[in-house]
Structure formats: C-alpha cells, structure tokens
Amino acid sequence: MDLSYSAEDEQFRAEVREWLADNLVGEFAAIKGRGGSGREHEFHEERVAWNQHLAKHGWTCLGWPVEHGGRDLPLFQQVIFHEEYARANAPAGVNHLGEQLLGPTLIAHGTEEQKRRFLPGIVNVTELWCQGYSEPGAGSDLAAVRSRAELQGDEWVINGQKVWTSLAHHSDWCFAVVRTEPGSRRHAGLSYLLVPMDQPGVEVRPILQLTGTSEFNEVFFDDARTEAGLVVGEPGAGWAVAMATLGFERGVSTIGQQVGFARELDDVVETARRVGTIDDPAIADRIAQARVELEVMRIHALRTLSAYDSGSSGPEASVSKLLWARWHRDLGELAMAVRGPEALVAAGAPYELDDQQTNFLFSRADTIYGGSDEIQRNIIAERVLGLPKEPRP
Numbered sequence: 001m002d003l004s005y006s007a008e009d010e011q012f013r014a015e016v017r018e019w020l021a022d023n024l025v026g027e028f029a030a031i032k033g034r035g036g037s038g039r040e041h042e043f044h045e046e047r048v049a050w051n052q053h054l055a056k057h058g059w060t061c062l063g064w065p066v067e068h069g070g071r072d073l074p075l076f077q078q079v080i081f082h083e084e085y086a087r088a089n090a091p092a093g094v095n096h097l098g099e100q101l102l103g104p105t106l107i108a109h110g111t112e113e114q115k116r117r118f119l120p121g122i123v124n125v126t127e128l129w130c131q132g133y134s135e136p137g138a139g140s141d142l143a144a145v146r147s148r149a150e151l152q153g154d155e156w157v158i159n160g161q162k163v164w165t166s167l168a169h170h171s172d173w174c175f176a177v178v179r180t181e182p183g184s185r186r187h188a189g190l191s192y193l194l195v196p197m198d199q200p201g202v203e204v205r206p207i208l209q210l211t212g213t214s215e216f217n218e219v220f221f222d223d224a225r226t227e228a229g230l231v232v233g234e235p236g237a238g239w240a241v242a243m244a245t246l247g248f249e250r251g252v253s254t255i256g257q258q259v260g261f262a263r264e265l266d267d268v269v270e271t272a273r274r275v276g277t278i279d280d281p282a283i284a285d286r287i288a289q290a291r292v293e294l295e296v297m298r299i300h301a302l303r304t305l306s307a308y309d310s311g312s313s314g315p316e317a318s319v320s321k322l323l324w325a326r327w328h329r330d331l332g333e334l335a336m337a338v339r340g341p342e343a344l345v346a347a348g349a350p351y352e353l354d355d356q357q358t359n360f361l362f363s364r365a366d367t368i369y370g371g372s373d374e375i376q377r378n379i380i381a382e383r384v385l386g387l388p389k390e391p392r393p
Contacts, residue, residue, distance in 0.1 A: 005076060013080045020088040023053065028091075035092030036260070038362030040215035044170060047091045051125040061099055061123050068107055068115065069123035075305055086259035097166070098122040098129040102175050104248040109233050109241050118173075118194070130168040132176030132195070132219060133242070135161060142177065142242065143186045147221060149178040149193060151235070154228045156180075156193055158201070158221040164369065168204045168217040171197050176221075177242045180235055192238035192245075194230040201225060210361040212351050246371075247317075257324070258298050264331060264359060265290055271356070272338045286334050290327070297323045318376040325366040325373065332360035 005013070024032060028050050034042040054060050063078050064070020073081075093099075103122045106115055121127030138144035147160025158178060168174065174195045181189030197204070201224030206214035233241040269287055272278040278287075297320070304320055335356040336343040347354040353361070367373045381387040 005080070009076050009080060012077050013084060016081050016084040017088070019057070019059070020084060020090060023057075024088055024090060028053070031091045033089045033091070035094075038209070038211040038213060038215070038358040040092070040167060041213050043091070044094065047094050048125065048128075050091050051094050055124045060095070060125065061103060064103060064107065064119075064123075068103075068119050079302070079305065082257075083259050086257070086263070089263070094128060094167075094170070095122065095125050097131055097171075098127070101131065101245050101248050102129050105175070105232065105241065105245045108244060111229070113229065114194070114232065127172045128167070128170055130165050130171035130174045130197070130217075130219075131245075132162040132165060132174045132178075134164045136163055143190075143239070145177055145179060145190065147176070147178045148182075149180050149191065151180070151228060155225045156191075156228060156231070158193065158195060158224040158226065160221050162219040162221075163216075164207075165204075165217045165219045166215055168197065168219050169206055169214075173197060174202075174219065175232070175245070177238055180231075180238075184236070187239040189236050190238040190242070191235045192232040192241040193226055194232065195221075195224060195226045199224060210364070211353060211358050258294065258301065261297075261324070261328060261331070262294060264335075264355075265294065267356065268331065268335045268338055271335070275339060275342070277338050277340070283334075283338060286337070290331060290334065293323070293327050297327060318371070318379040321371055322373060322376045322380075325370075328359075328366050329363045332356075332363040336360050 027046070031043045031046045031050065035044075035047050051060070058071060059081070061068075061070040062073045062081055063075075064072065066072050099122055103119060106118060110118075118127070122129070132147075133142055133145075135145050135147060138146065145160075147158065147162065149156040149158040151157075158176070160178065162168075162174075162176065165174070174197055176193050176195050177190055178193055179189055180191040184190070195202070201222050203220040203222070205218040205220070207216045207218060208214055209216065232238070265287075269278070272283060272287065277283045300323060301320055304317060339356070343357065343360075346352055347357065378390060382389050
C-alpha cells in the first residue's frame with residue numbers, strides 16, 4: 001500500500017502547522033506540553049479553554065461527517081493533524097473519550113434524538129465524558145459486569161460500581177455498560193446507558209497512583225438515574241454497542257501518540273549525552289533498538305488505520321496495542337537505566353517527579369489498561385493463528 005502523502009496532504013499539513021503556530025501563543029503558550037498520561041491534573045481548566053478554542057476554529061471531530069459537526073477529512077489528513085499537533089507540543093486533549101469513542105458510537109448506533117442531544121456538546125467541548133466499563137472482578141473480562149439497571153417508569157435506576165474510570169472527576173456524563181435483564185449471564189442482557197454524573201446517586205473517588213496523581217477513579221452508582229431514552233441500541237443488546245466503541249478506540253490519534261513517543265525518546269538520548277551513558281554500548285544498543293521499533297510501530301499503525309478506513313479491520317489493533325504498550329514501558333525503563341542512581345531521587349520534596357520519572361511510573365500501566373497484553377495475545381492467537389479458544393464459564 002502507498003503510505004506517502006500527496007501534494008494536497010502536504011498543503012493541508014502546512015495549514016495545520018501555520019494555524020498551531022499562530023494560536024499556541026499568549027495564555028495558550030504557557031500550557032504547551034502539559035497534561036497527558038500521569039499528568040492529567042495539569043492546567044485542566046486552561047486545557048478545556050484551549051480545546052474549546054480548537055472547536056471554535058473547526059479543529060475537533062475532523063473525521064466525523066459534516067452533518068454531525070465534523071469535517072469528514074480523509075484518513076491521512078486526520079493523521080497529519082495529529083502529527084502536527086504533537087510536533088507543536090500542544091496541550092493534551094480533554095475530550096478523547098467523547099470525540100474518539102462515544103461520538104462515533106452514537107453516529108453509528110444512536111437515535112436521531114441522541115445525536116442531536118449529545119454530538120454538539122462533544123464537538124464544542126462543552127460536555128466531557130468518561131467510560132464506565134471496568135468493574136472489580138470485570139476488568140479485561142467485560143462480560144462479567146454486575147452493575148445493574150432497572151427501568152422504573154421513564155427512568156433507568158442504576159446500582160453498582162465501576163473502577164479505573166479515567167477522568168470521571170472531570171466528566172459531565174458517563175457511557176456505561178450495565179446489566180438490565182435479571183438472571184442474564186455473560187454477553188446477554190447488557191445495556192449501554194448514557195448517565196449524567198452530576199447527581200446525588202453518583203459518587204466519584206479518585207485513586208492515588210504511583211505518580212502521586214489521580215486520573216483514574218472508582219465510581220459508585222447508588223440509585224443513580226438516567227432517562228429511559230438514553231440507552232444506545234436496544235435494551236439487552238449493549239454488548240454489540242460496547243464492542244463497536246472499542247473498535248473506535250485505536251484511532252488516528254495513535255499516530256500523534258507516536259510523535260510524542262519520539263519526543264520522549266529524544267529526551268532520553270539527550271539525557272544519555274548529558275550524563276555520559278551514551279558511550280555505554282549496551283545503552284547505545286537499546287536506544288538504536290527503540291528507534292527501529294518506533295518506526296515499525298508507525299508503519300504498522302498506518303496500515304492498520306488504512307484497513308479500518310477501507311472497512312476491512314481485523315486483529316491488527318491488538319498487535320498495535322501490544323507494540324506501543326511494551327515499547328513505552330521499555331522506554332521508561334531505559335530512561336531510568338540511562339540516569340542510573342540519580343533516577344531514584346525525586347526531583348523535589350515531598351514527592352515531585354520530573355517527566356521521565358512520571359513516564360516510567362505511569363507506563364507500568366500501559367500493558368494493562370485499554371486491554372491487557374494477555375487479552376491482546378488471546379485475540380491474536382484465536383483470530384489470526386486459529387488456536388483453540390480459552391475455556392469460558
């Protein structure tokens with residue numbers, strides 16, 4: 001396949017680069033590079049303002065159809081935007097779950113009323129979303145969820161617990177998978193509900209992480225309520241909708257992620273030069289290996305996205321998740337090896353971490369969240385290699 005950019009694509013790249021240079025100034029220049037994994041607490045309100053500025057100028061939901069507020073840009077131009085956004089060191093977004101996951105799900109499976117109600121708030125970044133999937137005892141095994149909802153009159157009444165809910169403490173709404181058919185098991189009897197977070201029946205408890213920050217949360221539903229019409233798809237048929245959402249998860253923003261990875265690797269190389277470990281053959285070999293693997297990831301990601309764009313998606317996304325999660329975790333370990341004992345000393349009291357230390361600690365979770373390595377290997381084994389499926393209850 002042809003992975004090169006056309007002249008039209010490069011013209012679009014110049015437009016994006018110029019706009020970012022003209023707009024990442026003043027108050028927005030002060031938050032360049034802020035936010036992201038392990039640092040979502042940084043300048044949240046300011047980053048919301050920046051994302052709303054992007055929306056005002058038509059730089060959100062680029063791949064969405066025009067009738068739903070997007071620009072319907074072709075795949076490679078979406079990739080270019082995320083590449084240039086990362087190269088400009090622009091602030092981390094606040095709207096990924098709404099723009100990349102829920103929005104496309106509603107476009108594909110939502111009612112016209114749901115689209116009219118929720119898509120504008122995602123495009124304009126005026127309503128933020130979190131994902132209510134994982135539970136205690138039902139993390140990678142999503143079909144084991146036990147949170148339940150009962151239809152009472154014109155409302156669903158929800159009880160149960162979710163965990164590892166990213167950015168729930170900043171979210172206005174949650175798209176949650178809950179069991180709505182008593183006595184149902186596994187994939188049957190689940191529904192995909194849209195639940196307002198600002199109500200007495202919802203409690204959010206941040207989880208303290210190794211980084212000293214809290215972007216993951218526990219969410220407790222205690223007779224929480226949502227309107228009867230806020231079920232996406234048919235009641236009891238939420239498994240298919242939930243899987244559709246996961247299919248959107250590894251989208252074009254992964255290319256921008258890899259540009260960010262390249263910046264982190266450059267920072268490790270610069271540190272190795274500063275402290276002298278660049279002359280260590282073992283360190284030099286690990287750096288070279290990281291460069292090669294990063295380019296392999298980029299090519300694989302472009303091929304995977306092209307397959308999605310042509311409607312022939314398969315288990316390639318599982319390969320991508322394995323590649324980037326392990327690569328990023330290994331980069332964190334390399335950063336610590338480059339610095340030696342210095343890496344074990346906090347940058348400041350009482351527990352202030354620099355970017356490399358934060359990346360090292362947070363990247364320990366990369367091989368778990370978003371689908372653990374074990375789950376991705378099972379998918380590849382069963383769907384690519386044709387191996388027998390694991391026994392399931």
